[in-house]
Structures are given as C-alpha cells and as structure tokens.
Amino acid sequence: MSQLSQLAETLIGSEIVRLGNEIAIRINRGEKIYNYTIGDFAPDIFPIPQELEDAIVDAYREKQTNYPPGDGVLELRQAVAAFIKDREGIEYAVNEIQIAAGGRPLIYSLFRTVVDPGDKVIYAVPSWNNNHYTHMNGGVHCVIETMPENDFMPTAADIAPHLEGAALLCLCTPQNPTGTTLARAELEKICDLVLEENKMRGDGKKLYVMFDQMYFTLTYGETEHYNPVSLRSEMKEYTIFVDGISKAFSATGVRVGWSLGPAHVIAKMKALLSHIGAWAPMAEQKATAKYLHQGDAINVYLTTFKKELEDRLWAIYKGITALKEKGYPVDAIAPQAAIYLTIKIDLAGKDVGGRTLATQADVTDYLLNEAKLAIVPFYAFGANDKSPWYRLSIGACRKEEIVEMLAMLESALEKTTVATQA
Numbered sequence: 001m002s003q004l005s006q007l008a009e010t011l012i013g014s015e016i017v018r019l020g021n022e023i024a025i026r027i028n029r030g031e032k033i034y035n036y037t038i039g040d041f042a043p044d045i046f047p048i049p050q051e052l053e054d055a056i057v058d059a060y061r062e063k064q065t066n067y068p069p070g071d072g073v074l075e076l077r078q079a080v081a082a083f084i085k086d087r088e089g090i091e092y093a094v095n096e097i098q099i100a101a102g103g104r105p106l107i108y109s110l111f112r113t114v115v116d117p118g119d120k121v122i123y124a125v126p127s128w129n130n131n132h133y134t135h136m137n138g139g140v141h142c143v144i145e146t147m148p149e150n151d152f153m154p155t156a157a158d159i160a161p162h163l164e165g166a167a168l169l170c171l172c173t174p175q176n177p178t179g180t181t182l183a184r185a186e187l188e189k190i191c192d193l194v195l196e197e198n199k200m201r202g203d204g205k206k207l208y209v210m211f212d213q214m215y216f217t218l219t220y221g222e223t224e225h226y227n228p229v230s231l232r233s234e235m236k237e238y239t240i241f242v243d244g245i246s247k248a249f250s251a252t253g254v255r256v257g258w259s260l261g262p263a264h265v266i267a268k269m270k271a272l273l274s275h276i277g278a279w280a281p282m283a284e285q286k287a288t289a290k291y292l293h294q295g296d297a298i299n300v301y302l303t304t305f306k307k308e309l310e311d312r313l314w315a316i317y318k319g320i321t322a323l324k325e326k327g328y329p330v331d332a333i334a335p336q337a338a339i340y341l342t343i344k345i346d347l348a349g350k351d352v353g354g355r356t357l358a359t360q361a362d363v364t365d366y367l368l369n370e371a372k373l374a375i376v377p378f379y380a381f382g383a384n385d386k387s388p389w390y391r392l393s394i395g396a397c398r399k400e401e402i403v404e405m406l407a408m409l410e411s412a413l414e415k416t417t418v419a420t421q422a
Helices: 006-012 015-028 050-061 074-088 104-112 130-136 156-162 184-201 233-237 263-275 282-292 295-325 360-372 399-421
Strands: 097-100 119-125 140-144 164-174 207-214 239-244 258-260 330-332 340-345 389-393
Touching: 015 164, 015 233, 015 282, 015 360, 050 156, 050 282, 074 097, 074 258, 074 282, 097 104, 097 263, 097 360, 104 130, 104 164, 104 207, 104 239, 104 263, 119 130, 130 140, 140 156, 140 330, 164 184, 184 233, 233 239, 263 295, 295 330, 295 340, 295 399
Parallel strands: 119 140, 119 164, 164 207, 207 239
Antiparallel strands: 097 258, 239 258, 330 340, 340 389
C-alpha cells in the first residue's frame, strides 16, 4: 500500500461518526435504538423557526444562488453585529465579522491563522475536536484533564501553568460534550491570566483565545452565559468567537456560522477561507440576515425551544438520579445548558452473561446491545479511555420514550448486579 501524507496516515477517525454509522445500520434493519449520540436535532421534533424557513425559500425563489462575498454578505454581518450587541452587549464592526458554513471551517481557519507547527495549544478534555484540530495543524497538545467536581470545566488554576509560549487557548461554554458552563468568576480569572501573559510578551507573538459559544442562547434556570469581552474589554484584542445559528435555532444543516474577532485576525481567516471555499450558501445568508433582525420572533421561538429541551434534560436527569438512589453505579450532573446531559455509568470490571465488561468500550457496547441505549463516551472527546462518563444528547429525544428508555437501562444495570453477586 502506498504511503499517504503524514497527516492522512496519523489522523484518527471520529469515534462519534463510527458509533453513529453502526447505529444507523441497526435502525435501518428495524431495531429500536434510543439514539442519544448525535449533537444534532431531529427536524421533525425540533424544526427551524418558520420565519427562517420562509426566508430561505424566498431567497431561492429570488435566485440568490451565486457566490457570496468572501467574508459574508454585508447585510448578514450587519445583522450579526446587531444581534450580538442586543444579546451580549458587545460591539463589532463588519470588518471584525467572518461568515462561514457553520463553526467547523471557522475553527479550522482560526487554528491555521494563529498556530504554527510546534506551537502549544491549550485545551481541556473532554471537549469537542480540539485534539483533532491541534493534530491537523501540527500543534503541541497541552491537555487539561477536567474533573466532575468542576463540572468538567477548566479552571484558571488548571490553565495557569501552561500559558507560557502557548499560541491558542480553546474555551467552549456552554460546553460540548458536557452541557456545563464557565462561571463568571472563573472566566474573569482566566481573562486576567491571558491579559497578564500577553502584557509580558510585549511585541512578541500573542496568546489568543478561541471562545466557542455556539450554545450560548441555550441556558436553563439560573445559569447565565458570560463571555471574555463583556467581562474584560481588553480581551477583545485577543478573543475570537465561534458562533452561529446551528444550535441556537436548531439549524445545523443550514450551515451559517460566524466569528467575531480582531480585524487583522479576521482578515487572515477570510483569506484562508477564500481558498477553501467553505462559505455559507448565499440564500441561507440572505435569509439569516432577515431573521436575526426579528427579535420578537426569536424570543418566541427560543422560549418554546428551550422549554422542550429543558424538559427532556431534567426528565432524564431525574431518572438517572433515581437509579443512583437505588444503588446502581450511575450518576449525572444537573442540566445547565446546551442539549447535553453528562452521565456516569460505571460498569467496567463487572460480569454479565458469562463475560467481563473489561473496558469502557465494552460498557458502551453492552449499553447499546442490552439497553438499546446509544450514548457517546467521554473518551471520544479526548478524555481518558477509562472514564465512565458519557455525553447524552437530547436533540433526537422523544419525550414519550424517556420512561421506557430508563426502564431498559435499569434492566441492563440489574443484570450486571445479579451477575456480580452470583
């Protein structure tokens, strides 16, 4: 076999995609699976806003099908600026905004813009794809193993020892995969560390923060979202936001995302994207520009959308908590934000059906085969492969199936308990 590029030969495929493909095959064969793996939405359960859908259809009928500008249509960048100012109180000019086909090309172009081969990239695990983007760009992985007592979020104390010489600090809040958030005080401490580090660097290469807030509109209860620029205005010089409509409006397939950041960084991201061509389609850009100005419609949509998400998260959380109270080796972190519930299923080492669940991968397979429950282990997000924690996504969750899913899970847990006792 001929050898390909070093990147191609060393790139690790997505565990989430592998698991998703396996589940799709089984579902197509008629098997009932409670599929809580995808960080996506089932459109029949969570449709995009009607106003956005109508605007997209209208844009195509108006023949908006040519290439968009490299940085995004002007009216969309203006609409994003107004939306962000209204929702977060921060101001960005149109030359500080870059539009792309969702968050992925923005993240990739940001890495390519600020990370040279051999540069340190700081990120916590579990987290979404930071390990892969660091690898693709030849960066040095500076990995922070987070703890459940901190809701699997990095702290300033975790980050501080690694700042020297680093090119990029990756933060995501609300976080994929955990559905947890950075508290105000902790984010303020992190911002102060970054500002102090860049002050010490003088005219040298700066430390930038990638701030992924794709889920920032989806917070529940008393949970509040904070961002670096609102907390420390000086952070505007070093912060590049990754954001968009994918999760805020159940519009993952519509592919409209944006970055906000220093004009010189955004300009270089634009140049990179001009070669990649990862633009959001013209019609979708035009439609999103119209929709983002409809504040009342957005508020109505988010109120209903968030309630439906929160109801599911709390129903499953309460079910897991009830199983824990019965003595099963499970746990969960109370819902805070996004579409994810962090749950623990600690079955590694237990016996069932004449075999031992020796690894967490064995546990994942057992849950899929015995409980018909498909969830994503934290090791798919860069965490230790012995971690018993999982991401459970409710983007395709039907409320009427939650009770039966929990019953199936309890039955599977009971079988391991009986086998172990025997």
